[in-house]
Amino acid sequence: MVVVMSPDATDEEVAHVVERVEAVGGEAFVSKGLVRTIIGLVGDIDSFHHLNLRTLPGVADVHRISDPYKLVSRQHHSERSTxxxxxxxxxxxxxxxxxxxxxxxxxxxxxxxxxxxxxxxxxxxxxxxxxxxxxxxxxxxxxxxxxxxxxxxxxxxxxxxxxxxxxxxxxxxxxxxxxxxxxxxxxxxxxxxxxxxxxxxxxxxxxxxxxxxxxxxxxxxxxxxxxxxxxxxxxxxxxxxxxxxxxxxxxxxxxxxxxxxxxxxxxxxxxxxxxxxxxxxxxxxxxxxxxxxxxxxxxxxxxxxxxxxxxxxxxxxxxxxxxxxxxxxxxxxxxxxxxxxxxxxxxxx
Amino acid sequence: MVVVMSPDATDEEVAHVVERVEAVGGEAFVSKGLVRTIIGLVGDIDSFHHLNLRTLPGVADVHRISDPYKLVSRQHHSERSTxxxxxxxxxxxxxxxxxxxxxxxxxxxxxxxxxxxxxxxxxxxxxxxxxxxxxxxxxxxxxxxxxxxxxxxxxxxxxxxxxxxxxxxxxxxxxxxxxxxxxxxxxxxxxxxxxxxxxxxxxxxxxxxxxxxxxxxxxxxxxxxxxxxxxxxxxxxxxxxxxxxxxxxxxxxxxxxxxxxxxxxxxxxxxxxxxxxxxxxxxxxxxxxxxxxxxxxxxxxxxxxxxxxxxxxxxxxxxxxxxxxxxxxxxxxxxxxxxxxxxxxxxxx
Amino acid sequence: MVVVMSPDATDEEVAHVVERVEAVGGEAFVSKGLVRTIIGLVGDIDSFHHLNLRTLPGVADVHRISDPYKLVSRQHHSERSTxxxxxxxxxxxxxxxxxxxxxxxxxxxxxxxxxxxxxxxxxxxxxxxxxxxxxxxxxxxxxxxxxxxxxxxxxxxxxxxxxxxxxxxxxxxxxxxxxxxxxxxxxxxxxxxxxxxxxxxxxxxxxxxxxxxxxxxxxxxxxxxxxxxxxxxxxxxxxxxxxxxxxxxxxxxxxxxxxxxxxxxxxxxxxxxxxxxxxxxxxxxxxxxxxxxxxxxxxxxxxxxxxxxxxxxxxxxxxxxxxxxxxxxxxxxxxxxxxxxxxxxxxxx
Amino acid sequence: MVVVMSPDATDEEVAHVVERVEAVGGEAFVSKGLVRTIIGLVGDIDSFHHLNLRTLPGVADVHRISDPYKLVSRQHHSERSTxxxxxxxxxxxxxxxxxxxxxxxxxxxxxxxxxxxxxxxxxxxxxxxxxxxxxxxxxxxxxxxxxxxxxxxxxxxxxxxxxxxxxxxxxxxxxxxxxxxxxxxxxxxxxxxxxxxxxxxxxxxxxxxxxxxxxxxxxxxxxxxxxxxxxxxxxxxxxxxxxxxxxxxxxxxxxxxxxxxxxxxxxxxxxxxxxxxxxxxxxxxxxxxxxxxxxxxxxxxxxxxxxxxxxxxxxxxxxxxxxxxxxxxxxxxxxxxxxxxxxxxxxxx
Missing domain, CATH: 3.20.20.70 (Aldolase class I)
Incomplete structure (x- = not known):
């Protein structure tokens, strides 16, 4: 998951996101760009969903990176089924x-x-x-x-x-x-x-x-x-x-x-x-x-x-x-x- | 309902459509155009649905004219409801x-x-x-x-x-x-x-x-x-x-x-x-x-x-x-x- | 811009992306997740476009983060115009x-x-x-x-x-x-x-x-x-x-x-x-x-x-x-x- | 072309449509249904376009029946081209x-x-x-x-x-x-x-x-x-x-x-x-x-x-x-x- 902060987000707002992610056991990697800061999240994606990151102050957007399906995915079952x-x-x-x-x-x-x-x-x-x-x-x-x-x-x-x-x-x-x-x-x-x-x-x-x-x-x-x-x-x-x-x-x-x-x-x-x-x-x-x-x-x-x-x-x-x-x-x-x-x-x- | 015949439909094919419509008690008005013949159907629309007119030889298209809903229509209940x-x-x-x-x-x-x-x-x-x-x-x-x-x-x-x-x-x-x-x-x-x-x-x-x-x-x-x-x-x-x-x-x-x-x-x-x-x-x-x-x-x-x-x-x-x-x-x-x-x-x- | 690597991307493939980004003067922040690695790019976005990052081996997806328009954006012209x-x-x-x-x-x-x-x-x-x-x-x-x-x-x-x-x-x-x-x-x-x-x-x-x-x-x-x-x-x-x-x-x-x-x-x-x-x-x-x-x-x-x-x-x-x-x-x-x-x-x- | 009158259209309104069609040299076939009247038009379709039939009082809808293209149609050129x-x-x-x-x-x-x-x-x-x-x-x-x-x-x-x-x-x-x-x-x-x-x-x-x-x-x-x-x-x-x-x-x-x-x-x-x-x-x-x-x-x-x-x-x-x-x-x-x-x-x- 990637959290994109809005251009005018403050350092406190960035810190607040990091804090929430870490509170549920995740890791947050902060990349400060010229215009925006983006935060890459690592950990259990299901726990992040409950954080409502999109509602936090300073957050512009949240991109999901992984596929949300598991049992039907080829990721852990690479052979196609009959x-x-x-x-x-x-x-x-x-x-x-x-x-x-x-x-x-x-x-x-x-x-x-x-x-x-x-x-x-x-x-x-x-x-x-x-x-x-x-x-x-x-x-x-x-x-x-x-x-x-x-x-x-x-x-x-x-x-x-x-x-x-x-x-x-x-x-x-x-x-x-x-x-x-x-x-x-x-x-x-x-x-x-x-x-x-x-x-x-x-x-x-x-x-x-x-x-x-x-x-x-x-x-x-x-x-x-x-x-x-x-x-x-x-x-x-x-x-x-x-x-x-x-x-x-x-x-x-x-x-x-x-x-x-x-x-x-x-x-x-x-x-x-x-x-x-x-x-x-x-x-x-x-x-x-x-x-x-x-x-x-x-x-x-x-x-x-x-x-x-x-x-x-x-x-x-x-x-x-x-x-x-x-x-x-x-x-x-x-x-x-x-x-x-x-x-x-x-x-x- | 309007049945549109294809440009190369024969008179027999037109007659066949008319016959099927009349067999279920409907009326069919035939309009022969320069290129195509169209047939206007009058009668109980529900009985026409079972005719599968679209599958008949020579039929190019069937247009429904009336609304298919009845009880929720304003047609027989013109006052808006509370x-x-x-x-x-x-x-x-x-x-x-x-x-x-x-x-x-x-x-x-x-x-x-x-x-x-x-x-x-x-x-x-x-x-x-x-x-x-x-x-x-x-x-x-x-x-x-x-x-x-x-x-x-x-x-x-x-x-x-x-x-x-x-x-x-x-x-x-x-x-x-x-x-x-x-x-x-x-x-x-x-x-x-x-x-x-x-x-x-x-x-x-x-x-x-x-x-x-x-x-x-x-x-x-x-x-x-x-x-x-x-x-x-x-x-x-x-x-x-x-x-x-x-x-x-x-x-x-x-x-x-x-x-x-x-x-x-x-x-x-x-x-x-x-x-x-x-x-x-x-x-x-x-x-x-x-x-x-x-x-x-x-x-x-x-x-x-x-x-x-x-x-x-x-x-x-x-x-x-x-x-x-x-x-x-x-x-x-x-x-x-x-x-x-x-x-x-x-x-x- | 965020580059999402596929789950089976190698360290060399990640390094290759970083290298290309740095070659055009950008910075690349690598976040290694449990399943995937994501790379946050910082710098001049127009120069990144020419990199064709999506074609590089190991890259699953590339997300654009910023808006692509400039002169019509409120970002540097916050007052609405007449x-x-x-x-x-x-x-x-x-x-x-x-x-x-x-x-x-x-x-x-x-x-x-x-x-x-x-x-x-x-x-x-x-x-x-x-x-x-x-x-x-x-x-x-x-x-x-x-x-x-x-x-x-x-x-x-x-x-x-x-x-x-x-x-x-x-x-x-x-x-x-x-x-x-x-x-x-x-x-x-x-x-x-x-x-x-x-x-x-x-x-x-x-x-x-x-x-x-x-x-x-x-x-x-x-x-x-x-x-x-x-x-x-x-x-x-x-x-x-x-x-x-x-x-x-x-x-x-x-x-x-x-x-x-x-x-x-x-x-x-x-x-x-x-x-x-x-x-x-x-x-x-x-x-x-x-x-x-x-x-x-x-x-x-x-x-x-x-x-x-x-x-x-x-x-x-x-x-x-x-x-x-x-x-x-x-x-x-x-x-x-x-x-x-x-x-x-x-x-x- | 087929003109569908609204359920409450009057006989005068039907006659007005017929009149306009005939004024440009077309023929109009009227089919009176239980609920609605429909009018089939026969003649030069381009001349009908200028009539703005859809704006006439009592008209609910107008259906075009023929294809609007001519030179590229198979109708008069049935062999596929190379x-x-x-x-x-x-x-x-x-x-x-x-x-x-x-x-x-x-x-x-x-x-x-x-x-x-x-x-x-x-x-x-x-x-x-x-x-x-x-x-x-x-x-x-x-x-x-x-x-x-x-x-x-x-x-x-x-x-x-x-x-x-x-x-x-x-x-x-x-x-x-x-x-x-x-x-x-x-x-x-x-x-x-x-x-x-x-x-x-x-x-x-x-x-x-x-x-x-x-x-x-x-x-x-x-x-x-x-x-x-x-x-x-x-x-x-x-x-x-x-x-x-x-x-x-x-x-x-x-x-x-x-x-x-x-x-x-x-x-x-x-x-x-x-x-x-x-x-x-x-x-x-x-x-x-x-x-x-x-x-x-x-x-x-x-x-x-x-x-x-x-x-x-x-x-x-x-x-x-x-x-x-x-x-x-x-x-x-x-x-x-x-x-x-x-x-x-x-x-x-």
Whole structure:
């Protein structure tokens, strides 16, 4: 931490800062410049937070130097992690050595539609099934998902296809029932800062997929992962899904740079959701190519057997030719980047 | 709703759109232009949403024309509303005719600190006490609030000062206990799209203060209010608290325009939180002046008897001279704009 | 300046940084922390820029501590400045003690329309006339202004009304002719970073109104003012006109916080343009109130005798009742904030 | 164009809109809904702009339906274009069938540094040399480029290496001299809306590379290209270089989605600048991979023989191993996407 004094700060004010830092066991190095004095702090950063240094007289600014996250950082865990998803005997990897395709319907509507979408996903090379039973919707008048009935349909679809299931949980009160049916719990973009929910999924004993808040910085996103990790669960996969910007041509702006930025600072796997980022079917394949090429550990897309009748996000769901093109991309591109197909590395022991 | 066909759409594709609209009981008016055809839809807009018009062949775009909110709209409720906060016999108004100052500590720390802050608030003219017992924090290592003990301190402080209490609830599971102790439930910026929480506070029987999500559009904010209203609770006060922009000089950018924009489309009262918007004590008074002048129905600020030792957001808490200046502003400015002091309109019947 | 070394930086890498800093005559204070080493630099900051410290091995980050602007800073010029606009014998102040209303048509269309708008402006209390002869337009097919003919109309209108004229210059090649006809040169939002133009107006011998780039940080805006000042012209008035955000309800988001932020760091006057920020006539009066209340040194608005036929930005131009309301606000509100009417302080010597 | 009337608009107000539209030769189709009336306009859209429909009584909103650009649109020019850069006898393509690497130093400093950087670029597979002689800098105290001397160095480097030269022009007054020395004129991000400059390069007879304004929408960017095209120059290459968002981990956020969005609506080639987007050397290679994979027609990067001593943007310049990695990516990835190396398609006739 660095404390920057204002140009007119007095020696007493500088001494007061030093004194407060030393009172909590820290060290303070004073550098007097021509115009300003700066003070470098050494010691336990958490103890400094309680000092409210920014409120002290003469202080102009306080810069944090270290990253605020610990458990998810590469600093003490330099190897990138692999998260395994699925029941014992059929665990699919998401990590640095493989490429994983996750696909399925935005919302579970009927057993037939879900099974058809799962078959589509599987034929395109997906090894994990996504599908929403609890849907957070901007309007209270929009379809809110089938709830527990949707979870049952997802579980039945897993039985029929062998695909482990990823589904969203939107309320801490539902974590237990979702964890009972699903193989991986998704925390959505609107709930990234729902700290009670993060703590609840951290204790649920299943891997977690944590979507980036549509307006969260990468640091805030990693702090949200830290909330999960702090409850003992390090099986967290991050999912970039676009951020809110001024550009109206796409629903959100896919921040592909976030993938290498995260990989440089955190050991957690990171995947990309081009469907929700763009909100346009015609961009899903090009953005999937970009995601694979930038180094994402996986891609998650919406598919629907009949987008025209989809109850949620039909305009972005892939079908027919677009899905075949995506399948081709997912087969050809990852090997060029040195990644194996996750399907060939399922843990069946 | 207006459907815009792409320039190369065929007559069959236009006919297909018309057919789908009529199948759900709507009317479709076709306007053939030189380059494009546009189709105006008339009828029940909710039934059109399920048509996924955007996925139909030949459709380039779909524009929504009407506002998606109903209960909170001025369309069928043209008078602006007043929300009354407090126990029977001491209800403080927030509405179009008065100006209400809400003040108190960001976080409840001790009975003494809370009482001192409440006395400061009261001496500055505040008629409602704010204070946090459950604190959503970006870091799991930061102070998370005293929880139920904090609620008890707030209730005791109300006994001592007579000020009704506004406090945040961050988890649907806590709504009952918070509603038991507080006079108004606050939903914070990070939870604006936590739909389960919105529904729970909608059923709690207490007025709600709904902060704008720091990256929510005004329409999304009003839709969040609609979630509360839909559960039968129209006693919602909106609170603008700054939005996330590229400007780093302030923590967020206070969007004062949101006040008249909301007032033009919704009957709900709207107040402003300059403390959290700016994150800087020196801006709280000027931004409070701007908020009053633009037409806000109230202002909510952080005060702390000793900002240097505050456990949360010390740098933005007012004390001493700044608080006196705020008090002077709140006395002098609202009358120029035709507003009475809420203190003179407490409902004591 | 503070150099933050990465956690695994070696002693040699630290020594290399120190060496480079000392080679250009600076001093380097090394603080070794538990995890990282930080190095505080003291000396001539401009010489440090050429060192490319960020590229040196072992360097994680470099934080600038001081403000990069000099001539426009309050650091060595703590009194806030007043800029005087107009010919000798009729100079209107824009500064900390007065409130100045600038008004006129967005675009000069005809002598009659310009004169009518100027009379409207004058009757509302404006002491300076704004009007565009050179118009920067997003579309090459939109009305681009009357050019030199427009300047002549403005000059004739000044003769008729006595109001000094503010008009935009969009091209460095036009600075001379604009300076010949106008009393103040406006640099528009799209040209805030047109450095050649900034230098040209810096040498033109007339006061400058510098609008904030719609996506410029406050620091970048002050650096643009520094470009003008560096050419010997300190008569610069800053104008906040809204920044680009994700909110679609207004054309831009008026950043009222920018006013006190600028006033805290720069001695230059700062005014507000609510017309272009909002792009909506119904918000101009409330936002003008907010601008005055937050402490702006003036407000600039669009007026038009017949908005329906305006060739540019008709939807935001004030007329009739709205203009009378604005006049009333400009009379009543500034005195509450301790400001005199600029009309009473015109320098006529 | 669609005019949306407010819910309380009268029949007279509707009739008034229709009348105004018909007065300029347009047709107006009225659709009366349950709540609102909407009016679809058919005819010459430019004539409607002058009507100021938004200011008419009873009008709530006006939606534009068609794209505002014409010459750069694919609507009447459905084949994507190739732009050829270089002197007769050595013209390098940028277009849909090839992949073009442009590389060179951010700023021209000396003949030796420029030649060394050009050799690096060439060895990495670049077929066009970039280099800045006129540098727009945020600070008036930063290195502003060598000007005409820099142009001469670039021309000499072209002699030595055979690489055609791309260089930025920042002022309309410099267009002639830059066009004399360079093979392609670059308009930088800060000048994207400098309409006088756009018109000047449109008349200079050389291909133009138009960078996206860092806060410009894709539509505004295409309108800027329309300004160039309108002066008779359709040899415009668009360059995505990152947009300003709230994320601080990268200097700007590279908007890879812009590539397929532009390609869907405009026939102009589009390339990507990952160096300026990220501002970090470690992201240049991953973002180049993403750019190629998403479908960019080329990539432009900064290289420097000695980044530590670079006078401009040293932290993002590639050297040694990173450059070799980029070269390998540019060799292996484009063929997977069906693109040939531009080097194999130089036009030498």
């Amino acid at each position: 998260v395994w998803v699925g029941p014992a005997g059929h665990q699919v990897p998401i990590g640095p050595d493989t490429f994983t395709l996750l696909a399925g319907p935005c919302a579970v509507e009927t057993p037939e539609q879900t099974l058809a979408a799962a078959r589509m996903a599987q034929s395109a090379g997906a090894t994990l099934l996504r599908g929403g039973a609890f849907k957070p919707r901007t309007s209270p008048y929009a379809f809110q998902g089938l709830g527990v009935r949707g979870l049952e349909i997802l579980a039945a679809t897993r039985e029929a296809t062998g695909l482990p299931v990823v589904t969203e949980v939107v309320d801490a009160r539902d974590v237990a029932v979702v964890a009972e049916h699903a193989d991986m719990l998704q925390v959505g973009t609107r709930n990234m800062a729902n700290f009670g929910l993060l703590q609840a999924v951290g204790e649920a004993g299943k891997p977690v997929m944590l979507k980036r808040g549509m307006t969260a910085t990468i640091e805030e996103w990693l702090m949200a992962a830290e909330y999960v990790a702090q409850r003992g669960n390090l099986d967290v996969v991050l999912c970039e899904r676009g951020i809110r910007t001024f550009e109206p041509a796409t629903r959100n702006t896919l921040d592909v740079s976030a993938v290498p930025v995260v990989q440089a600072t955190s050991h957690l796997p990171v995947i990309v959701d081009p469907s929700h980022a763009a909100g346009r079917k015609d961009l899903v394949v090009p953005l999937s190519r970009a995601a694979i090429a930038v180094g994402a550990d996986g891609v998650i897309v919406d598919v629907h057997p009949d987008p025209e009748t989809a109850l949620c996000d039909g305009p972005q769901a892939l079908d027919g030719p677009a899905l075949r093109e995506l399948a081709s991309v997912c087969r050809r591109l990852p090997p060029v980047l040195g990644r194996a197909d996750a399907a060939d590395h399922v843990r069946r022991g | 929300v009354w906060v407090g126990p029977a016999g001491h209800q403080v108004p927030i509405g179009p005719d008065t100006f209400t100052l809400l003040a108190g500590p960001c976080a409840v720390e001790t009975p003494e600190q809370t009482l001192a802050a409440a006395r400061m608030a009261q001496s500055a003219g505040a008629t409602l006490l704010r204070g946090g017992a459950f604190k959503p924090r970006t870091s799991p290592y930061a102070f998370q609030g005293l929880g139920v003990r904090g609620l008890e301190i707030l209730a005791a402080t109300r006994e001592a000062t007579g000020l009704p209490v506004v406090t945040e609830v961050v988890d649907a599971r806590d709504v009952a206990v918070v509603a038991e102790h507080a006079d108004m439930l606050q939903v914070g910026t990070r939870n604006m799209a936590n739909f389960g929480l919105l529904q729970a506070v909608g059923e709690a029987g207490k007025p709600v203060m709904l902060k704008r999500g720091m990256t929510a559009t005004i329409e999304e904010w009003l839709m969040a209010a609609e979630y509360v209203a839909q559960r039968g609770n129209l006693d919602v006060v909106l609170c603008e608290r700054g939005i996330r922009t590229f400007e780093p000089a302030t923590r967020n950018t206070l969007d004062v325009s949101a006040v008249p924009v909301v007032q033009a489309t919704s009957h709900l009262p709207v107040i402003v939180d300059p403390s959290h918007a700016a994150g800087r004590k020196d801006l709280v008074v000027p931004l409070s002046r701007a908020a009053i002048a633009v037409g806000a129905d109230g202002v909510i600020v952080d005060v702390h008897p000793d900002p240097e030792t505050a456990l949360c957001d010390g740098p933005q808490a007012l004390d001493g001279p700044a608080l006196r200046e705020l008090a002077s502003v709140c006395r002098r400015l609202p009358p120029v704009l035709g507003r009475a002091d809420a203190a003179d309109h407490v409902r004591r019947g | 800029v005087w606009v107009g010919p000798a014998g009729h100079q209107v102040p824009i500064g900390p003690d007065t409130f100045t209303l600038l008004a006129g048509p967005c675009a000069v269309e005809t002598p009659e329309q310009t004169l009518a708008a100027a009379r409207m402006a004058q009757s509302a209390g404006a002491t300076l006339l704004r009007g565009g002869a050179f118009k920067p337009r997003t579309s090459p097919y939109a009305f681009q202004g009357l050019g030199v003919r427009g300047l002549e109309i403005l000059a004739a209108t000044r003769e008729a009304t006595g109001l000094p004229v503010v008009t935009e210059v969009v091209d460095a090649r036009d600075v001379a002719v604009v300076a010949e006809h106008a009393d103040m040169l406006q640099v528009g939002t799209r040209n805030m970073a047109n450095f050649g133009l900034l230098q040209a107006v810096g040498e033109a011998g007339k006061p400058v109104m510098l609008k904030r780039g719609m996506t410029a940080t406050i620091e970048e805006w002050l650096m643009a003012a520094e470009y003008v000042a560096q050419r010997g012209n300190l008569d610069v008035v800053l104008c906040e006109r809204g920044i680009r955000t994700f909110e679609p309800a207004t054309r831009n988001t008026l950043d009222v916080s920018a006013v006190p932020v600028v006033q805290a760091t720069s001695h230059l006057p700062v005014i507000v343009d609510p017309s272009h920020a909002a792009g909506r006539k119904d918000l101009v009066v409330p936002l003008s109130r907010a601008a005055i209340a937050v402490g702006a040194d003036g407000v600039i608005v669009d007026v038009h005798p017949d908005p329906e036929t305006a060739l540019c930005d008709g939807p935001q131009a004030l007329d009739g009742p709205a203009l009378r309301e604005l006049a009333s606000v400009c009379r009543r509100l500034p005195p509450v904030l301790g400001r005199a009417d600029a009309a009473d302080h015109v320098r006529r010597g | 732009v050829w850069v270089g002197p007769a006898g050595h013209q390098v393509p940028i277009g849909p069938d090839t992949f073009t690497l442009l590389a060179g130093p951010c700023a021209v400093e000396t003949p030796e540094q420029t030649l060394a950087a050009a050799r690096m670029a060439q060895s990495a597979g670049a077929t066009l040399l970039r280099g800045g002689a006129f540098k727009p800098r945020t600070s008036p105290y930063a290195f502003q480029g060598l000007g005409v001397r820099g142009l001469e160095i670039l021309a000499a480097t072209r002699e030595a290496t055979g690489l055609p030269v791309v260089t930025e022009v920042v002022d309309a007054r410099d267009v002639a001299v830059v066009a004399e020395h360079a093979d392609m004129l670059q308009v930088g991000t800060r000048n994207m809306a400098n309409f006088g400059l756009l018109q000047a390069v449109g008349e200079a007879g050389k291909p133009v590379m138009l960078k996206r304004g860092m806060t410009a929408t894709i539509e505004e960017w295409l309108m800027a290209a329309e300004y160039v095209a309108q002066r008779g120059n359709l040899d415009v290459v668009l360059c995505e270089r990152g947009i300003r968002t709230f994320e601080p981990a990268t200097r700007n956020t590279l908007d890879v989605s812009a590539v397929p969005v532009v390609q869907a609506t405009s026939h102009l080639p589009v390339i990507v600048d990952p160096s300026h987007a990220a501002g970090r050397k470690d992201l240049v290679v991953p973002l180049s991979r993403a750019a190629i994979a998403v479908g960019a027609d080329g990539v432009i990067v900064d290289v420097h023989p000695d980044p530590e001593t670079a006078l401009c943007d040293g932290p993002q310049a590639l050297d040694g191993p990173a450059l070799r990695e980029l070269a390998s990516v540019c060799r292996r990835l484009p063929p997977v996407l069906g693109r040939a190396d531009a080097a194999d398609h130089v036009r030498r006739g």
